Amino acid sequence: MAWETVIGLEIHVQLATKSKLFSGSSITFGAEPNTQANIFDLALPGTLPVLNGEALRMAVKFGLAIGAQIGRKSVFDRKNYFYPDLPKGFQTSQLDFPIVGKGSLTFTLEDGTSHTIGVTRAHLEEDAGKSLHELFPHDTGIDLNRAGTPLLEIVSEPELRSAKEAVAYLKKMHSLILYLGISDGDMSQGSMRCDANVSVRQKGDTKFGTRTEIKNINSFRFVEKAILIEAQRQIDIIEDGGRIIQETRLYDPDKNETRSMRSKEVANDYRYFPEPDLLPVVIDEAFIAAVKATLPELPDIKSKRFQSQYGLSEYDADVVSADRVTADFFEVVVKDCGDAKLSANWVMGDLQSVLNKAELTIAQSPVSASALAGLISRIKDNTISSKIAKTVFEAMVNGEGSADAIIDSKGLKQVTDSGAIEQLIDTIIAANPKQLEQYRSGQEKVFTFFVGQVMKESKGKANPSQVNDILLNKLKK
Amino acid sequence: MTNQTMKEALKQGVAELARSLARKDFSSVELTQAYLDRIGQHNTELNAYVTVTNEQALAQAAAADKARTAGTAATYAGIPFAHKDIFCTTGVRTACGSRMLDNFISPYNATVVEKMSNAGMVMLGKTNMDEFAMGSSNETSWYGPVRNPWNRTLVPGGSSGGSAAAVAAHLCPAATATDTGGSIRQPASFCGLTGIKPTYGRVSRWGMIAFASSLDQAGVLTRSAEDAAILMQMMSGFDPKDSTSVDLPVPDYLATLDQPLKGLRIGLPKQHFAAGLNPEVEKQIRAALSEFEKQGAILKEVSLDNSHLSVSAYYVIAPAEASANLSRYDGVRFGYRCDKPVDLEDLYKRSRAEGFGAEVKRRIMVGTYALSAGYYDAYYIKAQKVRRLIKDDFERAFKEVDVIMGPTSPHTAFPLGSKTKDPVTMYLEDIYTIAVNLAGLPGLSVPAGLINGLPIGLQIVGRDFSEAQLLNLAHRFQQATDWHTRTPGVDGSN
Numbered sequence: 001m002a003w004e005t006v007i008g009l010e011i012h013v014q015l016a017t018k019s020k021l022f023s024g025s026s027i028t029f030g031a032e033p034n035t036q037a038n039i040f041d042l043a044l045p046g047t048l049p050v051l052n053g054e055a056l057r058m059a060v061k062f063g064l065a066i067g068a069q070i071g072r073k074s075v076f077d078r079k080n081y082f083y084p085d086l087p088k089g090f091q092t093s094q095l096d097f098p099i100v101g102k103g104s105l106t107f108t109l110e111d112g113t114s115h116t117i118g119v120t121r122a123h124l125e126e127d128a129g130k131s132l133h134e135l136f137p138h139d140t141g142i143d144l145n146r147a148g149t150p151l152l153e154i155v156s157e158p159e160l161r162s163a164k165e166a167v168a169y170l171k172k173m174h175s176l177i178l179y180l181g182i183s184d185g186d187m188s189q190g191s192m193r194c195d196a197n198v199s200v201r202q203k204g205d206t207k208f209g210t211r212t213e214i215k216n217i218n219s220f221r222f223v224e225k226a227i228l229i230e231a232q233r234q235i236d237i238i239e240d241g242g243r244i245i246q247e248t249r250l251y252d253p254d255k256n257e258t259r260s261m262r263s264k265e266v267a268n269d270y271r272y273f274p275e276p277d278l279l280p281v282v283i284d285e286a287f288i289a290a291v292k293a294t295l296p297e298l299p300d301i302k303s304k305r306f307q308s309q310y311g312l313s314e315y316d317a318d319v320v321s322a323d324r325v326t327a328d329f330f331e332v333v334v335k336d337c338g339d340a341k342l343s344a345n346w347v348m349g350d351l352q353s354v355l356n357k358a359e360l361t362i363a364q365s366p367v368s369a370s371a372l373a374g375l376i377s378r379i380k381d382n383t384i385s386s387k388i389a390k391t392v393f394e395a396m397v398n399g400e401g402s403a404d405a406i407i408d409s410k411g412l413k414q415v416t417d418s419g420a421i422e423q424l425i426d427t428i429i430a431a432n433p434k435q436l437e438q439y440r441s442g443q444e445k446v447f448t449f450f451v452g453q454v455m456k457e458s459k460g461k462a463n464p465s466q467v468n469d470i471l472l473n474k475l476k477k
Numbered sequence: 478m479t480n481q482t483m484k485e486a487l488k489q490g491v492a493e494l495a496r497s498l499a500r501k502d503f504s505s506v507e508l509t510q511a512y513l514d515r516i517g518q519h520n521t522e523l524n525a526y527v528t529v530t531n532e533q534a535l536a537q538a539a540a541a542d543k544a545r546t547a548g549t550a551a552t553y554a555g556i557p558f559a560h561k562d563i564f565c566t567t568g569v570r571t572a573c574g575s576r577m578l579d580n581f582i583s584p585y586n587a588t589v590v591e592k593m594s595n596a597g598m599v600m601l602g603k604t605n606m607d608e609f610a611m612g613s614s615n616e617t618s619w620y621g622p623v624r625n626p627w628n629r630t631l632v633p634g635g636s637s638g639g640s641a642a643a644v645a646a647h648l649c650p651a652a653t654a655t656d657t658g659g660s661i662r663q664p665a666s667f668c669g670l671t672g673i674k675p676t677y678g679r680v681s682r683w684g685m686i687a688f689a690s691s692l693d694q695a696g697v698l699t700r701s702a703e704d705a706a707i708l709m710q711m712m713s714g715f716d717p718k719d720s721t722s723v724d725l726p727v728p729d730y731l732a733t734l735d736q737p738l739k740g741l742r743i744g745l746p747k748q749h750f751a752a753g754l755n756p757e758v759e760k761q762i763r764a765a766l767s768e769f770e771k772q773g774a775i776l777k778e779v780s781l782d783n784s785h786l787s788v789s790a791y792y793v794i795a796p797a798e799a800s801a802n803l804s805r806y807d808g809v810r811f812g813y814r815c816d817k818p819v820d821l822e823d824l825y826k827r828s829r830a831e832g833f834g835a836e837v838k839r840r841i842m843v844g845t846y847a848l849s850a851g852y853y854d855a856y857y858i859k860a861q862k863v864r865r866l867i868k869d870d871f872e873r874a875f876k877e878v879d880v881i882m883g884p885t886s887p888h889t890a891f892p893l894g895s896k897t898k899d900p901v902t903m904y905l906e907d908i909y910t911i912a913v914n915l916a917g918l919p920g921l922s923v924p925a926g927l928i929n930g931l932p933i934g935l936q937i938v939g940r941d942f943s944e945a946q947l948l949n950l951a952h953r954f955q956q957a958t959d960w961h962t963r964t965p966g967v968d969g970s971n
Binding site for chain 2: 047048080090272277279
């Protein structure tokens with residue numbers, strides 16, 4: 001049987017405002033418990049909410065970036081439930097009239113396929129505080145620092161069809177949010193959290209299967225693993241003749257399994273109703289225009305420009321433009337060396353792996369954009385081969401100087417003198433009569449043996465394309 | 478200060494006291510002490526105050542006297558008054574009539590408290606009220622019922638019964654109050670006072686403990702329209718801390734108090750002069766209306782077609798909002814916490830079961846029910862639609878008339894305990910006042926007669942932000958009549 005996974009994501013993004021969604025308390029991660037909670041955050045009697053204008057602007061900015069309808073009259077609602085870290089006994093959220101309406105997000109997978117996923121809506125809501133169960137032997141501690149922190153909840157349509165697509169969507173969303181500067185997007189600190197709604201069905205079915213919701217997944221890797229394991233769990237149950245229960249589940253990365261949290265069949269009745277302490281938020285054209293004017297060049301537009309201006313493939317352009325700083329770095333490299341394809345390869349390949357290993361961001365790169373351009377220029381003018389370039393790059397990373405200086409001091413300049421290369425090839429052919437015999441009897445694979453020998457003898461400095469040409473001629477004689 | 482001066486001083490209202498203090502007939506400390514003494518003598522029987530802030534009051538009075546000597550005193554500095562115990566006051570218990578908040582000392586001031594304090598007013602204490610302002614007789618208070626100074630076997634009205642009794646019994650010259658469905662106007666009617674509930678959004682709700690957020694509004698109880706104008710001037714205005722407060726300038730209420738009434742069109746809702754209205758009350762109200770006619774006003778019948786739905790709609794919307802507003806009282810951070818909770822659920826259940834009184838619990842349950850899945854459309858949404866219709870009724874009427882008048886309450890004050898058994902009878906107390914809150918309009922009750930020695934009130938309802946006009950009408954009426962000067966008396970006799 002062929003199964004298909006159906007996924008919808010709810011992403012909670014903590015907005016990078018200075019203060020909370022409805023109070024003036026500041027938001028800094030890691031402050032002493034309850035030092036960032038004022039009388040409103042504690043829900044003292046008589047206190048009232050005042051909407052943070054910056055959070056509103058950020059939400060609208062996001063909406064414009066995904067081409068969504070902006071709610072002209074947006075309403076906050078009370079979502080009622082009792083929990084000790086929810087001081088008011090209700091969470092102020094948005095139900096029927098969210099600030100951001102229908103939009104979409106497009107991403108490209110590694111295989112070059114492009115996917116556009118519908119974003120159902122995005123709304124503003126306040127975060128809850130934290131219950132601390134470990135600190136006290138018999139009691140639960142409450143830390144309200146996080147209570148009231150502004151969140152943007154972004155809900156996708158159930159249009160994702162694999163864990164890979166879900167991760168690609170999430171990464172694209174992450175990139176967009178960083179571009180917009182509306183969140184630090186730090187998943188390890190909970191600035192971006194993800195709930196995945198997962199169901200499975202037979203390929204070709206038009207009806208959705210019963211879904212489960214996996215709560216609070218906090219890394220890209222876990223999103224992929226959680227969806228894979230949950231889809232498999234559901235398939236196993238159905239294939240064994242069982243039935244999926246609609247419920248909330250938790251992903252345990254240590255055991256790589258999902259566990260039931262609570263069943264929706266005995267779900268809370270949240271008794272939503274419009275928040276009477278806040279008037280509906282009316283957004284006019286002028287406000288939208290003002291926010292629009294602050295939008296940076298967005299990843300999709302940048303990617304298209306990279307494709308047309310630099311001739312990059314869609315996938316390469318997407319990867320290079322995924323992060324704003326990387327994209328800027330890339331453009332400096334191209335400008336200085338004039339070769340976009342090589343620039344993209346180096347920025348995404350060797351440079352990225354060095355950065356990953358050292359856990360550095362591109363802003364902290366040990367090799368500057370213009371220094372990298374200097375190296376690429378030497379490849380382009382045949383001073384060094386791509387292979388030698390890797391050696392030079394390694395030296396550059398170690399701080400041994402510019403590409404030119406390293407090539408000079410280590411004598412890595414490529415041999416392009418065809419006479420010298422010919423001589424070397426003649427010697428090697430003469431020294432390996434058995435291999436020559438094999439080649440001439442039709443075993444053309446032996447060709448690579450000769451190339452290897454030449455490169456070895458030249459210590460890699462012989463120009464590879466010259467070596468190919470001359471060797472081919474000599475062997476065929 | 479001689480006994481005679483003191484007796485005279487205690488009869489004076491806010492406007493007159495300002496003049497006396499300016500003339501230095503007596504000092505604010507003397508005046509304040511006189512009030513504190515009087516509270517000491519009479520509060521036990523009336524139960525109007527739940528907290529008396531002797532030391533703080535005398536300190537504020539001394540500061541006012543000092544400022545007056547230095548010539549820097551504000552006009553109303555040094556005048557005593559009382560706050561309904563629904564307004565948060567720094568360092569002073571703010572219990573809201575509830576065991577739940579019996580131990581709650583507010584760390585901050587309500588905006589109204591801040592404004593009165595900045596004007597130099599001297600807070601004598603906090604007045605009793607129905608628990609969380611839920612009640613029409615002041616019998617739901619954790620601190621026991623308030624007695625009507627006109628007759629101690631009767632209720633003073635509610636929920637601002639403590640404020641009303643205190644002003645009527647001269648335990649203060651004026652008091653703040655709040656009105657969600659009639660809680661200023663009905664006690665004003667029962668105690669023979671001027672009580673104004675301004676337009677929704679006119680006065681900041683910051684620091685005013687919420688009952689039903691979309692209906693609650695702060696106002697005052699005084700012994701004259703002029704005093705009400707003075708205090709409304711102090712309290713009103715936009716507050717960035719309250720998103721529902723309205724950013725409109727506050728007119729000079731005193732400046733227009735004397736404006737002539739000629740040509741004023743007064744609408745009389747036929748539904749407010751129908752069955753259920755005590756005939757004696759109707760007679761007196763019609764007599765009061767003729768006073769306005771004498772001054773050149775024109776009376777005209779109007780219809781508020783949906784007024785029969787107002788109590789029902791109110792008792793869905795107000796409890797719905799209250800059910801959420803009161804969720805914060807969970808025993809976790811402040812307020813009442815049950816003894817030795819065994820787990821979280823026990824903490825919630827017992828703290829709320831023991832901390833809230835019966836009426837509050839009833840409304841939380843009604844509101845929770847009205848918002849529940851499957852009932853929300855039938856109750857909450859429907860009530861909101863009715864609310865719109867009621868607002869439309871008023872808008873239609875205000876195309877034909879300038880103000881609407883009628884009885885504030887269908888009868889005079891009723892005996893303590895006579896309606897506590899039947900909540901619906903109690904809810905019907907606010908039959909003429911509740912629609913005004915649903916429509917967000919300003920409403921005022923002015924003393925308009927006595928029946929068997931008990932006061933009744935005339936309700937005046939105006940367009941949005943027409944407080945100046947309401948005060949003007951009440952003042953003109955008080956210039957022509959003396960009902961507002963009738964009080965149970967400084968000695969406790971009429």
